[in-house]
Amino acid sequence: MKNVSLFLTLLSFILLLGNCTPKNVDISKLPISENIRLNQLGYLPKSVKKVVVVDSRSDNFQLINSVGNIVFSGELKDKGTWDLSGEAIKIADFSAFEICGDYKLHVEDLGISFPFQINSDIYSEVFDASVKAFYLQRASIAIEAQFAGEYNHPLAHPDDRCFYHPSSGKKSGTMSSPKGWYDAGDYNKYIVNAGVTVSTLLTFHENYPLSMPDNSLNIPESGNGISDLLDEIKFELDWAESMQDADGGVFFKLTSKSFSGFVMPQEDLSERFVVGKSTTSSLNFAAMFAQASRVWKDLDAELAERYLSKARLAWSWAAKNPDVAYKNPEDISTGEYGHAEFSGDFFWAASQLFATTGEAEYKAYMDANPLDFSFVPGENWRNYLKNLGYYALVMPVSSLQDGEKEKLKTAILSEADNQLQILEGSPYRQPLSTFVWGSNSDILDLAIIFAQAYQINKDRKYLNASIETMDYIFGKNAVGISFVTGFGTKSTLFPHHRLSAADNVAEPVPGWVAGGPNHQMQDGISDNNPNGLKYSSGLPAKAYMDLAECYASNEIAINWNAPLVYMTGFLDAAGKELE
Ligand code: G3I
Numbered sequence: 001m002k003n004v005s006l007f008l009t010l011l012s013f014i015l016l017l018g019n020c021t022p023k024n025v026d027i028s029k030l031p032i033s034e035n036i037r038l039n040q041l042g043y044l045p046k047s048v049k050k051v052v053v054v055d056s057r058s059d060n061f062q063l064i065n066s067v068g069n070i071v072f073s074g075e076l077k078d079k080g081t082w083d084l085s086g087e088a089i090k091i092a093d094f095s096a097f098e099i100c101g102d103y104k105l106h107v108e109d110l111g112i113s114f115p116f117q118i119n120s121d122i123y124s125e126v127f128d129a130s131v132k133a134f135y136l137q138r139a140s141i142a143i144e145a146q147f148a149g150e151y152n153h154p155l156a157h158p159d160d161r162c163f164y165h166p167s168s169g170k171k172s173g174t175m176s177s178p179k180g181w182y183d184a185g186d187y188n189k190y191i192v193n194a195g196v197t198v199s200t201l202l203t204f205h206e207n208y209p210l211s212m213p214d215n216s217l218n219i220p221e222s223g224n225g226i227s228d229l230l231d232e233i234k235f236e237l238d239w240a241e242s243m244q245d246a247d248g249g250v251f252f253k254l255t256s257k258s259f260s261g262f263v264m265p266q267e268d269l270s271e272r273f274v275v276g277k278s279t280t281s282s283l284n285f286a287a288m289f290a291q292a293s294r295v296w297k298d299l300d301a302e303l304a305e306r307y308l309s310k311a312r313l314a315w316s317w318a319a320k321n322p323d324v325a326y327k328n329p330e331d332i333s334t335g336e337y338g339h340a341e342f343s344g345d346f347f348w349a350a351s352q353l354f355a356t357t358g359e360a361e362y363k364a365y366m367d368a369n370p371l372d373f374s375f376v377p378g379e380n381w382r383n384y385l386k387n388l389g390y391y392a393l394v395m396p397v398s399s400l401q402d403g404e405k406e407k408l409k410t411a412i413l414s415e416a417d418n419q420l421q422i423l424e425g426s427p428y429r430q431p432l433s434t435f436v437w438g439s440n441s442d443i444l445d446l447a448i449i450f451a452q453a454y455q456i457n458k459d460r461k462y463l464n465a466s467i468e469t470m471d472y473i474f475g476k477n478a479v480g481i482s483f484v485t486g487f488g489t490k491s492t493l494f495p496h497h498r499l500s501a502a503d504n505v506a507e508p509v510p511g512w513v514a515g516g517p518n519h520q521m522q523d524g525i526s527d528n529n530p531n532g533l534k535y536s537s538g539l540p541a542k543a544y545m546d547l548a549e550c551y552a553s554n555e556i557a558i559n560w561n562a563p564l565v566y567m568t569g570f571l572d573a574a575g576k577e578l579e
Pocket residue numbers: 183184185186334335336337377378379380436437438520551555556557
C-alpha cells in the first residue's frame with residue numbers, strides 16, 4: 001500500500017511539473033461562472049474529481065491554486081446534451097491531482113469556478129451540521145442559545161394534552177405525546193416518516209459506530225457518555241414510543257388540523273390531535289424499535305428489552321390488521337404519507353425483528369414474502385423500506401446464516417452495478433433521471449447503495465460512485481447550487497421551513513438538504529392553482545425554486561436529512577481511511 005501511495009504522490013508531482021508551466025493567472029479579474037458545476041465543498045485528495053462544464057466551447061480547463069498558479073490542466077471531454085436539463089455537457093477530470101489546498105477551476109470562455117478545497121476532512125463539518133439540524137428541529141423543549149446560538153427559541157408544542165381524533169379509535173379524551181422532531185417545514189409529527197428516518201440513522205450508526213462520539217454536537221445530552229447521534233435519535237424514539245395504543249397498534253400522527261402559518265413554533269398555538277391508526281404506522285414502529293433494541297442492548301438492557309417488547313406488539317397488531325391504510329379524515333389537511341401496498345413495510349419490520357431476535361416467526365414471514373433489493377425513484381418512505389431490511393440482515397450482528405447473507409449481499413452489489421451503469425451513462429455522472437418530490441433523497445439513497453456495496457467488498461468503483469453521486473448534492477447539478485443550507489458558496493437560502501423563515505436570522509437553519517428538482521411542480525402555477533409559483537424552468541432536472549413558498553421542491557424533511565447524515569458520515573470516514 002505504501003509503494004502505491006508513494007507512486008501516486010510522485011505521479012502527482014510529475015503531473016504538477018509536466019502539466020503546469022507555473023504561470024500566474026490574475027483570478028481576481030476573471031468572472032465567476034456558474035456554468036462550472038462542481039462539489040462546492042471540494043474533493044477528497046485520493047478520490048475521483050470530475051466537474052461538469054455547461055455550454056462551453058473551450059476544449060480544456062486549468063486548475064488554479066490560491067496564489068493564481070496553474071497547477072493542473074486537462075482536456076474537457078464532450079458528453080453531448082442532457083435532455084433533462086437542455087445543457088451541452090463537458091467533463092473536467094482532475095482526479096490525478098491529489099495535493100491538498102484551496103483551488104478554483106478555470107475554463108477559457110466561461111471564467112472561474114466557485115472556490116473549493118482538496119482535503120480529507122471536507123465532509124466533517126457538514127456531517128456534524130446535518131445531525132445538529134435534528135436538535136434544532138426538536139418539539140416540546142426550549143431550544144437554548146447555549147446549544148443553538150442564534151437559532152434558539154422558547155419551548156413550543158408541549159404536546160402534553162393532545163386530543164384524540166375519532167380516527168384514532170378513541171371517542172374522546174387527551175393524551176400526552178411530547179418530544180420528537182417536527183417532520184419537515186411544518187410543525188407536525190408523523191410515525192410514517194419517523195420510521196425511515198430513525199432506521200436510516202441507526203443503520204449508519206450500526207455500520208460506523210465510532211463516527212459521532214459523545215460531545216460531538218454540543219446538544220443538551222452531550223457529555224453523558226453516549227454518542228450524540230444516539231442521544232438525538234432517542235429524542236425521537238421518546239415521542240414515538242408514546243404513540244403506541246394499549247392494543248399494540250400505533251397512532252398515525254400528531255398534528256394540528258391544518259398546516260400552521262409561517263410563524264415561529266412558540267407562536268403556533270393550534271390545538272394538537274392524535275390522528276389515525278394504521279398498519280403502516282404500526283410497522284414503522286415495529287421496525288424502528290426492533291432496530292433500536294439492538295442498538296441500545298449494550299447501553300441500557302432494560303430499555304432495549306422494553307423497545308423489543310413494544311416492537312413485537314406493534315408487529316402482532318399489524319399482522320392481525322394487515323390492510324389498514326391511512327387516509328386523512330375530512331377535517332384534517334396536513335401531511336398524509338398514505339400508501340396502499342405495504343409489502344415493503346412488512347418485509348422491513350420482519351427483517352429488523354429477525355436481525356434482532358433470530359426468531360422463526362419473522363424468518364417465516366420473509367421466506368414466504370421475499371422482496372428483491374431494488375431502487376425506484378420516489379419510494380423513499382414506502383417500498384424503499386425493504387432495502388433498509390436488507391441492510392439490517394447483512395450486518396454481522398444479524399441472526400441470518402452466512403450463506404443467506406451472501407445472497408443478500410450479492411443482490412445489493414447487483415443493484416449497485418445497475419446504478420453504476422446508469423451513472424456512467426449520465427452526462428452529469430449521477431444515477432437519477434426521474435425527478436419527483438424529494439428527489440434529493442433519491443440521490444442520497446442511491447449514494448447509500450454505493451456505500452453499502454463498498455462496505456461489502458471495498459471495490460473502489462463503489463466508493464467513487466458514492467462520491468460522484470454526492471457531488472450532485474453539493475453543486476454538480478443542473479440548478480448549479482449546493483442543496484444543503486449553509487454549505488457552499490451558492491447554497492439553498494430560503495427553504496420551505498417555518499423555523500428558517502419565521503426567525504429573525506438571515507441565514508437558514510444550517511445542515512438541511514432541500515427536497516430538490518421536482519418535475520411535477522405541485523406548487524406551480526396551473527389552471528387549478530392560478531396563484532401558484534412560476535418556475536424558472538420546467539425541465540425536470542431544473543424544476544427547482546429557492547423560495548420559502550416552494551414546498552414541492554424546496555422543503556426540508558427529516559427523512560431526507562437522514563441519508564445526508566449517512567453519506568456525509570460515510571465520506572468523512574472514507575476521507576480519513578483514504579489518507
Ligand atoms: O413516486 C411517484 C412516481 O413514480 C410517479 O411517476 C409520480 C407521478 O405520479 O409521483 C411520484 O410520487 C410522488 C411522491 O411524492 C414521490 O415521493 C407523489 O406524486 C407526490 O404527491 C408525493 O409527495 C409527497 C408530499 O408529502 C405530498 O403528499 C412526498 O413524497 C412527501 O415527502 C411529502 O411529505 C410532506 C408531509 O406530507 C408533510 N410534511 C412535509 C413533508 C415533506 O414535503
